[in-house]
Amino acid sequence: MVDNFDYIVLKGGRLFDPSQNLDRIGDIVLGQGKILWWGERGAIPRDITEKAPKVQIIDVTGLTLTPGFIDLHCHLREPGFEEKETIASGSRAAARGGFTTICCMPNTNPPLDSAAAVEYVYRRAAEATLIRVLPIGCITRGRKGEQLAEMAELYEAGVVGYSDDGNPVMNSSLMLHALEYSTSFGLPVVDHCEDLSLSAGGAMNEGAVANMLGLKGIPQAAEEVIVARDIVLARSVKARLHLAHVSTAGSLEIIKRARESGANITCEVTPHHLCLTEETVKGYNANAKVNPPLRTSEDVRALSEGLNAGIIDAIATDHAPHTLEDKLCEFDSAASGISGLETAFACLLSLSKGLSFQTIISALTSRPAEILRPRNGKSPLSARIPPHLGTLRIGAPADVIALDTEKSWKVDPAEFLSKGRNTPLAGMTLKGKVVATFAGGKIAYMDTGEKSKTK
Amino acid sequence: MRIEEATILPNSVWKHRSVLDLDDFTREEVELVFHTADAMGEVLGREIKKVPTLRGKTVATLFYEASTRTRVSFELAAKSLGADISNIAAATSSVTKGETLIDTARTLQSLGIDLIIMRHSQSGAPYLVQDNVEIRLINAGDGWHAHPTQALLDLYTVMKHKGTVNGLKIAIIGDILHSRVARSDILGLSLMGASVFLCGPATMIPLTWRHSEPSAGGQNAARFRTVQRVEEALDQADVIMLLRQQMERQQAGLLPSIREYIHLYQLTLERLCLARPDAMVMHPGPVNEGVEIASNLSHCASSVIEEQVSNGVAIRMALLYLLLAGGKKD
Amino acid sequence: MPEKVILTSDDMARALVRLAHEIVEHNRGHKDLVFVGLLTRGAPLAHRLAKTLAIHGAADIPVGTLDISLYRDDVSTASLQHQVRRTEIPVSVNEKNIVLVDDVLYTGRSIRAAMDAVIDLGRPRSIQLAVLVDRGHRELPIRADYVGKNVPTALTEEVIVRLMETDGKDEVVIVGKED
Numbered sequence: 001m002v003d004n005f006d007y008i009v010l011k012g013g014r015l016f017d018p019s020q021n022l023d024r025i026g027d028i029v030l031g032q033g034k035i036l037w038w039g040e041r042g043a044i045p046r047d048i049t050e051k052a053p054k055v056q057i058i059d060v061t062g063l064t065l066t067p068g069f070i071d072l073h074c075h076l077r078e079p080g081f082e083e084k085e086t087i088a089s090g091s092r093a094a095a096r097g098g099f100t101t102i103c104c105m106p107n108t109n110p111p112l113d114s115a116a117a118v119e120y121v122y123r124r125a126a127e128a129t130l131i132r133v134l135p136i137g138c139i140t141r142g143r144k145g146e147q148l149a150e151m152a153e154l155y156e157a158g159v160v161g162y163s164d165d166g167n168p169v170m171n172s173s174l175m176l177h178a179l180e181y182s183t184s185f186g187l188p189v190v191d192h193c194e195d196l197s198l199s200a201g202g203a204m205n206e207g208a209v210a211n212m213l214g215l216k217g218i219p220q221a222a223e224e225v226i227v228a229r230d231i232v233l234a235r236s237v238k239a240r241l242h243l244a245h246v247s248t249a250g251s252l253e254i255i256k257r258a259r260e261s262g263a264n265i266t267c268e269v270t271p272h273h274l275c276l277t278e279e280t281v282k283g284y285n286a287n288a289k290v291n292p293p294l295r296t297s298e299d300v301r302a303l304s305e306g307l308n309a310g311i312i313d314a315i316a317t318d319h320a321p322h323t324l325e326d327k328l329c330e331f332d333s334a335a336s337g338i339s340g341l342e343t344a345f346a347c348l349l350s351l352s353k354g355l356s357f358q359t360i361i362s363a364l365t366s367r368p369a370e371i372l373r374p375r376n377g378k379s380p381l382s383a384r385i386p387p388h389l390g391t392l393r394i395g396a397p398a399d400v401i402a403l404d405t406e407k408s409w410k411v412d413p414a415e416f417l418s419k420g421r422n423t424p425l426a427g428m429t430l431k432g433k434v435v436a437t438f439a440g441g442k443i444a445y446m447d448t449g450e451k452s453k454t455k
Numbered sequence: 456m457r458i459e460e461a462t463i464l465p466n467s468v469w470k471h472r473s474v475l476d477l478d479d480f481t482r483e484e485v486e487l488v489f490h491t492a493d494a495m496g497e498v499l500g501r502e503i504k505k506v507p508t509l510r511g512k513t514v515a516t517l518f519y520e521a522s523t524r525t526r527v528s529f530e531l532a533a534k535s536l537g538a539d540i541s542n543i544a545a546a547t548s549s550v551t552k553g554e555t556l557i558d559t560a561r562t563l564q565s566l567g568i569d570l571i572i573m574r575h576s577q578s579g580a581p582y583l584v585q586d587n588v589e590i591r592l593i594n595a596g597d598g599w600h601a602h603p604t605q606a607l608l609d610l611y612t613v614m615k616h617k618g619t620v621n622g623l624k625i626a627i628i629g630d631i632l633h634s635r636v637a638r639s640d641i642l643g644l645s646l647m648g649a650s651v652f653l654c655g656p657a658t659m660i661p662l663t664w665r666h667s668e669p670s671a672g673g674q675n676a677a678r679f680r681t682v683q684r685v686e687e688a689l690d691q692a693d694v695i696m697l698l699r700q701q702m703e704r705q706q707a708g709l710l711p712s713i714r715e716y717i718h719l720y721q722l723t724l725e726r727l728c729l730a731r732p733d734a735m736v737m738h739p740g741p742v743n744e745g746v747e748i749a750s751n752l753s754h755c756a757s758s759v760i761e762e763q764v765s766n767g768v769a770i771r772m773a774l775l776y777l778l779l780a781g782g783k784k785d
Numbered sequence: 786m787p788e789k790v791i792l793t794s795d796d797m798a799r800a801l802v803r804l805a806h807e808i809v810e811h812n813r814g815h816k817d818l819v820f821v822g823l824l825t826r827g828a829p830l831a832h833r834l835a836k837t838l839a840i841h842g843a844a845d846i847p848v849g850t851l852d853i854s855l856y857r858d859d860v861s862t863a864s865l866q867h868q869v870r871r872t873e874i875p876v877s878v879n880e881k882n883i884v885l886v887d888d889v890l891y892t893g894r895s896i897r898a899a900m901d902a903v904i905d906l907g908r909p910r911s912i913q914l915a916v917l918v919d920r921g922h923r924e925l926p927i928r929a930d931y932v933g934k935n936v937p938t939a940l941t942e943e944v945i946v947r948l949m950e951t952d953g954k955d956e957v958v959i960v961g962k963e964d
Contacts (some may be wrong), residue, residue, distance in 0.1 A: 211661040214578035214600025214635060219662075284579030328587070329555060330577040332598070487868065494852060494869040503905055506855040536855075776855075776869065 007031040007052035008441060012041055013060035013402060017067060018362035019369075019391040028065060030398035030441040037394060060402050063435055066361050067390050068100025068131075068399030070368040072268055073165070073190070073244055073316035074341065076102075076133070079120060080109025085321040085419045087124040090341070091131050093319070093418035095445035097341040098364075098434035100399035101132040101389060103372070106143065107166040113138035113149040118157035122384075131439045132399075134372070134384065136190060139164045139178045145171060148178055155185040158384045160372055163190035165244060168226050170196055175230060179239035186375040188242040188266065189234070193226035193251070194292065203332050205293040209278045215331060218293050220248040227251045231258045231265060242371065243267035245318050247292040249302030256311045266371050268316040269303050271344045272424075275351035276300075280424050286327045286334035288424040290320070304354045307363060314368040315360070317344050321420020339420030343411055345403065347425060349432035357405070365390040398441035407433040469777055473592040475581050476601040477642045485647060489611050491773035492766070498535060499769060509538035512779050515568045517559065518595070519545040519575040524740060524764070525595050525604075529572050532771035538779070541568070556580060560588040569779060573597075578635075591778055593771075599633050605739050606639035608770040610647060612763050613694055616735055621648035626688040626730075628720055629698030629747060630659040636739045637698055641679055651679035654688035655698075655720065658709040685720050692730040697722055697738045697747040713746060722748045727757065735759050788945070791936055792957035797917070800933035801830070804915050805837040807931050812882055815843035817910065819878065823887045823899055824852045824870055829950035830917060831886040849874030851885075856898035878907040884931075888946040890916040893927030918957055920944050 008030040015026045015038055028038040029048050037048050049055050071094065077085040085093075087104075094102045104121065106112030112121065118135045125133035137154035141147045143164045151162060162182060168191070169175040182189050199222040204210050206217025227243060231254065234241035246252060246267050258265050272290065277297050280288040288294060306312045320337025327334050340347075348360045369390025374382040388396035410429050413421035437445040468483055498506055514533050516526050526542065533540040543563075554562075556575075563571055570591040573581050578598030585592055596602040613620050625644050631637045631653055644651050657665060664681055682688050689695065700716060710716055722736065736748070736758045744750045753760060792800070809815055815838060822831030828850040835846045854869040885899050900912055915931035920938040936959070938944060943960045947953075 206662060208663045211663050214598050214638060216599075217662070284582050325555075328557065328583075330575070330583055331579040332577040491869050494855070494871045497871045497873070498855070501906060506905065507901065508855040508857075780854075 007036075007049055007055045008398075008438065008443075009044065009049065009055060009057045010060045010065060010400070010402065011057060013063050013065040015392060016064050016357075016361060017365075017392040018358055019067070019366035020393060022392060028392065028400065030400060030438060033440045034398050035392055035394055035396050035400070038392060058436070060436075062406075063402045063404055065392070065400055065402055067365040067369075067392050067396075068401050068437065068439060069098045069345070069364040070314075070372065070390050071099045071102040071317050071319070071341070071344075072242075072314055072368050072371060073270075074102050074104055074319035075107065075321065075337070076104040076121075077321060078108060078124060079117070083323055083419070084326070087121060087133060088128040088130075089417065089419050090319070090321070091125065091128045091133060092445070093339075093341045093416065095131055095437045095439065096417050096434065097317075097344050098401040098403065098437055099131065099317075099341060099344075100401070100437060100439040100444065101134065101372075102341075103134045103136055103160050105136055105163060105165045106138045107164075111138050111143050112136070112159070113141050113143070113154070115153045115157040118154060118159055122158065130444050131437075132385075134158075134160045136161050136163050136165070138162065139169055139189060140174065143167055145169050145174065148174070148181060151181055151185060155187060156380050158380045159187065160381060160385075161188045161190045161242065163192065163244065165190065165192040168192050168194050168196065172229060172233070176233045176237065179230075179234050179241065180237045183237060183239050186240070186379065187381070188240040188371065190242045190244050191226070191230050192244050193223045193230065193246075195222045195225050198222035198225065202293075203289065204281050205278045205295045207278060207296060209281060213281070213284065213331075218291075220250050220295070220299075223248055223292055224250040224254060228254050231255070231263060234265065235263045238264065241265050245270050245273065245292055245316070246303065246306075246312060247273045247295050247299060249299045252302050252306045252311060256306070259311060266313045267311075268314045268368075269307060269312050270318045270338075271315060271340060271347045271352075272338055274300060274303055274307070274315070274355070275347050276424065284331045285424060286329070286331055287338070287422050287426065289327075289331065289334050289336050290318075290338050291336040301353070304352060307355060308359055313363070313371060315344070315348065315363040316368070317341055319418070319420075320422075321418050322422045323419075324421065327422050335422075337420075337422065338424065339413075339416065339418050339422050341418060342416055343423060343425050343430070345434060346409070346411075346430035346432040349405065350430040398438055400438045401434055402436040404433045404435050406431065407435075409433055471778065473581075473585060473594075474603050474774055474778065475585065475592060475594040475597075477603050477606055477639055477646065480643075480646065482646060485607070485610065485643070488607055488770065488773050488777065489614060491776055492611055492769040495535075495769040495772040495776070496766075498772070499765070504535050505537060506535070507537045508776060509533070509536040509779055512569045513539040513541065513567060514570045514572060514775065514779075515541040515543055515563050516572045516574075516595070517543045517545070517563070518573070519556075519580070520596070522574060522596075525574065525767075528764070528767045529593075529595065529771050531768050532775055535768070535772055536775055538569075538775065556583060557587045560584045560590060564588055564590045570775070593774060593778070596635055599635050599638070601639045602635040602739075603639050604767070604771055604774065605636050606643040607774075608763060608767040609636075609640055609696065609737060609739070610643050611770055612737065612759055612766050613735065615762075615766070616759065617693065620644060623649045623693040624652065624691060625649045625694045625696060626652045626654065626692040627696045627698065628654050628685060628688060628722070630700055631655050631664070631698065632659045632661050633701070634698050637696075640696060645679065649694075652688040652692070653679055653681045654683070654685050656710055656716065685726065686729055689722075689726055689729040692734055694735045694737060695722060695727075695730060697736070697742075699739065699741065700743055700746050717746060721746065722752060724749065724752060727752065727755075733757075737763060740764070786960050786962075788958040788960050790956055790958050791944075792918070792934060794955040797933070797955050797957065800917065801833055802837055804931045804933055805834045805841075808834070808884055808913070808915060809838060809843060811913075811930070815846055817881050818884060819847045819849060819874070819876060819881045820884050820886055821849045821851050821874060821899075821903065823885065823895060824850055826946055826948055826951060827851075827885070827887040829948050830888060831884075834884075834886060834915070847874075847876045849876075851899055851902055853895055853898040853902055856901045858894060858898065872902065874906065878903055878909045880908070880910050882911045882913065883909045884913045884915055886915050888917050888948075889944050890914070890919045890927075890929050890932075891922060891944075893923045893925040896927050897925055917946060918944055
């Protein structure tokens with residue numbers, strides 16, 4: 001049910017926008033794909049709406065309006081793994097989760113290491129006509145970690161960054177060259193930090209729970225040594241480095257010191273690493289199997305503090321949908337990943353500790369927008385990304401979401417719009433729901449209150 | 456003379472539908488297994504080692520990891536109780552055609568199998584079956600995680616020799632990290648009140664146990680200490696449990712050489728003399744002669760390794776009886 | 786529930802002496818006799834019979850105890866489980882006259898199980914049955930060779946045997962069971 005009026009007026013909501021320090025009750029007008037006006041309740045200037053062919057007025061009293069969420073890191077599985085997710089189903093899931101811009105990782109088949117593959121993603125996203133999908137290109141050809149991918153071609157095709165996510169680039173020399181070469185394009189290298197020789201065979205965080213369950217652990221060092229290595233490499237060639245899914249207190253320490261000394265490092269953390277620990281794996285819960293793994297409560301605490309202090313820039317879901325069969329098997333054999341787009345907001349609101357609403361919203365809107373902002377006004381990417389993402393500024397794209405911060409709901413994966421039903425939050429009652437998502441001024445998602453069971 | 460009343464067991468004593476681990480066993484349940492194994496031992500001592508108790512029941516062994524001794528032990532146990540037994544070796548079955556573990560278990564259930572005895576190389580595999588299929592299970596070993604029947608027969612062997620487990624000093628020596636036997640033994644010994652000392656190469660002791668802090672566990676949180684030198688573990692020990700050293704570990708970079716393992720940890724006559732004179736030497740088998748234990752020692756007077764094997768059949772008979780005999784048909 | 790005593794301690798003592806003599810008379814002596822008491826209360830009764838005969842000159846009749854748990858026919862349907870104990874018979878049963886000893890004979894199923902157990906142990910020359918009380922209501926074609934007292938009962942009643950060795954006193958009572 002997507003009705004498209006030309007203009008939408010959202011009346012009486014709490015307008016909350018960290019980028020403008022905005023927090024007030026008011027009205028907001030969306031039209032022609034942009035935010036046309038916001039201000040005091042009932043005070044919409046007549047000239048704003050009089051040219052509109054049709055105006056839909058939606059009463060959002062009691063709801064909070066924020067900029068649409070931006071996800072720097074998700075897996076849409078298309079091309080190649082359409083049984084797990086497609087760009088269309090992933091977009092629908094993103095919209096349900098309040099995301100109006102998502103960046104998809106290149107571990108598809110074929111991987112996104114060519115202009116043709118990148119253009120394919122843009123085309124499929126356009127066909128879904130739902131939200132903004134931005135592809136990330138590979139660092140190495142085929143993500144094999146042997147030879148550089150053609151970064152220039154990818155740059156021209158409009159990628160937002162480069163990553164071999166799923167894998168690190170194990171060869172230090174190759175990683176150094178990749179960082180050096182990337183400086184020509186001003187795009188960040190998005191780093192999946194994992195030393196494969198240390199993590200080999202591991203299924204969950206190394207620690208007391210792994211020992212109790214008899215599972216081989218992935219030591220924290222496996223992430224921290226690559227975090228350290230790549231910060232050193234990036235600084236030596238002044239490259240832009242963005243660290244994906246930071247999960248340990250130790251990594252945070254290293255990042256903190258690097259930033260204090262001025263390095264051009266940004267990083268992200270997932271909702272599950274801010275809210276869940278290795279205890280969730282007890283009972284061999286394959287839905288809690290994720291890479292990097294869920295860690296300890298000390299790590300959760302450190303990451304939350306790091307986000308509050310600005311050492312961690314953004315929250316990114318690392319949405320990783322899998323089929324039922326991929327997870328319904330022995331723990332060691334099960335696929336890693338959590339389908340997280342639709343639960344991100346509620347998870348953060350209900351289960352995180354010590355994170356203010358302001359921090360959560362800015363980590364999902366203004367701060368990722370800053371990372372995405374093209375550094376070069378003439379780059380091919382700037383043709384794809386409008387200026388002023390992640391904000392409710394007048395003139396910004398009409399990417400707005402309505403949140404009910406008080407509503408409790410039960411996580412039922414059967415209701416997910418994503419094809420991936422794999423979440424350790426299944427059955428939990430969480431607080432905080434996305435009620436409506438407007439992308440480019442059109443309704444991308446509306447919670448009708450009916451339970452939809454999508455296949 | 457005084458004879459004990461035949462105890463009718465209210466359901467509150469034996470609560471298990473399956474035996475996957477020792478995490479939730481009470482002392483009373485362990486003692487019940489021992490008493491039952493005593494009776495089973497008498498049957499095994501007869502000329503005709505057979506009773507009709509489980510006639511009409513069918514059990515299946517489903518072994519994804521090859522093992523002759525454990526499988527045969529269960530087979531003898533089942534047959535002694537008159538049950539029918541079907542052996543499924545995963546390598547030859549439809550498993551290799553891609554049938555999942557859950558599908559295989561469901562198939563066995565629809566074929567009328569009453570209980571599956573399962574061994575798998577991945578920790579947690581039996582729990583996957585239990586969560587998805589309504590069938591009784593005995594875990595014959597899952598990955599590094601648990602081997603409850605081995606631990607029970609080990610405890611029983613100690614009990615038969617020493618009269619009690621409570622207060623004994625037990626040394627467990629070897630590759631603890633990769634050993635499901637060690638994990639289950641540690642739980643069982645702690646439950647029954649023993650004082651456990653762990654010793655092995657640092658790369659083969661779980662990280663959280665290296666500095667001898669008790670780990671998080673089920674209701675039977677393990678109580679034990681880790682010591683660096685084998686001499687300290689063996690000093691005045693009542694029981695010495697040796698773990699099998701797998702040769703592949705050296706390849707994985709965990710040990711510089713087997714030679715060094717032997718030098719630091721092998722049970723030699725000299726080291727054996729550090730323990731109490733009546734100390735028991737145990738090993739879950741198969742023994743690497745000349746590695747964990749000096750070649751001449753595995754058959755010495757202190758060794759109870761062969762008894763462990765025969766006690767194994769009695770313990771497994773006891774578990775099959777407790778799981779399949781009595782109780783309403785469900 | 787009110788209990789009615791049907792055998793006092795003296796009654797029991799007299800019955801056991803009589804049984805002991807009947808057994809020896811019927812077997813023309815005590816050669817090759819083995820008493821096998823069914824656990825729980827058959828066992829002390831078997832010991833008492835042997836001791837009685839020892840006093841009267843027939844010393845050293847072997848006494849064994851038998852646990853029939855492993856031979857029960859209600860193994861799958863019993864809602865409560867019985868703890869299994871060891872069966873201990875000190876001699877071979879081959880070519881012996883086995884006298885099974887139990888406290889109460891009722892449906893006959895326990896005796897059927899006991900016979901199967903004895904036959905699994907060897908080939909006796911004969912199996913005979915001595916019981917303190919026969920309360921009727923057989924479900925199998927089983928009869929006792931030696932009976933202390935015949936006590937007709939209703940199915941709603943229960944016969945409880947108490948022995949010094951297990952219960953601290955000797956008596957047999959009938960109790961009406963609540964339905």
